[in-house]
Amino acid sequence: MRKMLLAALSRMLQGPAAAAGRTGAVSEASRVMVASRNYADFANEATFEIKPCDLHRLEEGPATTAVLTREEGLHYYKTMQTIRRMELKSDQLYKQKIIRGFCHLYDGQEACCVGLEAAIKPTDHVITAYRAHGFTYARGVPVREILAELTGRKGGCAKGKGGSMHMYTKNFYGGNGIVGAQVPLGAGIALACKYFGKNEVCLTLYGDGAANQGQIFETYNMAALWKLPCIFICENNRYGMGTSVERAAASTDYYKRGDFIPGLRVDGMDVLCVREAAKFAAEYCRAGKGPIVMELQTYRYHGHSMSDPGISYRTREEIQEVRSKSDPITLLKDRMINNNLASVEELKVWLLVDV
Numbered sequence: 001m002r003k004m005l006l007a008a009l010s011r012m013l014q015g016p017a018a019a020a021g022r023t024g025a026v027s028e029a030s031r032v033m034v035a036s037r038n039y040a041d042f043a044n045e046a047t048f049e050i051k052p053c054d055l056h057r058l059e060e061g062p063a064t065t066a067v068l069t070r071e072e073g074l075h076y077y078k079t080m081q082t083i084r085r086m087e088l089k090s091d092q093l094y095k096q097k098i099i100r101g102f103c104h105l106y107d108g109q110e111a112c113c114v115g116l117e118a119a120i121k122p123t124d125h126v127i128t129a130y131r132a133h134g135f136t137y138a139r140g141v142p143v144r145e146i147l148a149e150l151t152g153r154k155g156g157c158a159k160g161k162g163g164s165m166h167m168y169t170k171n172f173y174g175g176n177g178i179v180g181a182q183v184p185l186g187a188g189i190a191l192a193c194k195y196f197g198k199n200e201v202c203l204t205l206y207g208d209g210a211a212n213q214g215q216i217f218e219t220y221n222m223a224a225l226w227k228l229p230c231i232f233i234c235e236n237n238r239y240g241m242g243t244s245v246e247r248a249a250a251s252t253d254y255y256k257r258g259d260f261i262p263g264l265r266v267d268g269m270d271v272l273c274v275r276e277a278a279k280f281a282a283e284y285c286r287a288g289k290g291p292i293v294m295e296l297q298t299y300r301y302h303g304h305s306m307s308d309p310g311i312s313y314r315t316r317e318e319i320q321e322v323r324s325k326s327d328p329i330t331l332l333k334d335r336m337i338n339n340n341l342a343s344v345e346e347l348k349v350w351l352l353v354d355v
């Protein structure tokens, strides 16, 4: 079993060619192709028009243009691709019974964790629910430690005792299995930031399925009353465990649900929209104005968990349509290629170049 895992991990880290079962010769050819293009041929940066956010109780919102440097673009692309492939590999390992227990995958939602991480500092804080693998990686835990955690090994980031739902690292508080329970904890972390006089913020994430719970509103109240530097972030992926948001919520305007707390509705499939909105929200909190709510409109390709095939309450066609029209990785890749920030070949062999 250990051998199978290591082989899988090693294939994954060798990039698309190896993952597809191709070896040596193709990889070498790819290396040559990349080397033949001079890095001076690429643009250093490009400016993009991005979708404006919907605003609640705010006169002005985040920037509607975003500058993306080549270096940032490559970093976001690699991070999103790594998360995507880690999740697809986890799906396989689960089906082979190498990963056991609960397992919630993040493919489709990669622009959320990557855009958020790009907007904050390592000293800021993040807490989320059980769909935690992407955040764990974005906060700095290597793939190896995440897969080791998923497979119950002591080299895992929680010594193999937490599994999919309970991963932690510095300034990342998990990985919480009880729906909504992490939201009051996030406000507590924000209270600590304020109490110790640190100009830090806490990103407190929850799903659309948690957004109707009473504890969320109690927390909003305390955070607003005490002006806590808390960014409440609802990842609206359109479904709870098996129920569409329309069937579960009287108002699906999650960015307005803080009532007296200002809010933003953000295109969560666009890493640049997420980054700009999160920068705005973090500045808002650091200025001492209190909490802010962000709704990230996103989509998960997998079912709720590995035991949910994810097609009894939504159609295959819907999933296919999101994949083909709104995929976060394709969107970034097209932007980079069309604006000469990277070449097709380079992005194809990205892992070979970097690892």
Ligand SMILES: Cc1ncc(C[n+]2csc(CCOP(=O)(O)OP(=O)(O)O)c2C)c(N)n1
Pocket (backbone or CB within 6 Å): 131, 177, 178, 179, 206, 207, 208, 209, 210, 211, 237, 239, 240, 241, 304
């Ligand atoms: C208090 C509580 N109630 C019910 C559950 C079972 N449960 C796990 S996830 C979930 C739905 C959550 O949906 P959402 O917040 O939209 O997150 P998503 O899975 O879509 O990322 C439910 C009902 C739970 N874990 N905790």
Ligand SMILES: [Mg+2]
Pocket (backbone or CB within 6 Å): 207, 208, 209, 235, 236, 237, 238, 239, 240, 241
């Ligand atoms: Mg949901």
